Amino acid sequence: MGQKRYDEVVIKNNKSKLDEVRKEEEKVARKIKEKEKFGR
Numbered sequence: 001m002g003q004k005r006y007d008e009v010v011i012k013n014n015k016s017k018l019d020e021v022r023k024e025e026e027k028v029a030r031k032i033k034e035k036e037k038f039g040r
Helices: 001-037
Strands: none
Touching: none
16 A cells, blocks of 8 residues: 555656756757857
8 A cells, every 4th residue: 555655656756857857958948049049
């Protein structure tokens, strides 16, 4: 019983971490795109 609960919590935490990583990657990608625009 306890193990299943723990796994669910770990999965939730990993999901929110992945979301944060995705947001950071989008920010970086946006910055790179803007730099390319101004670079031309």
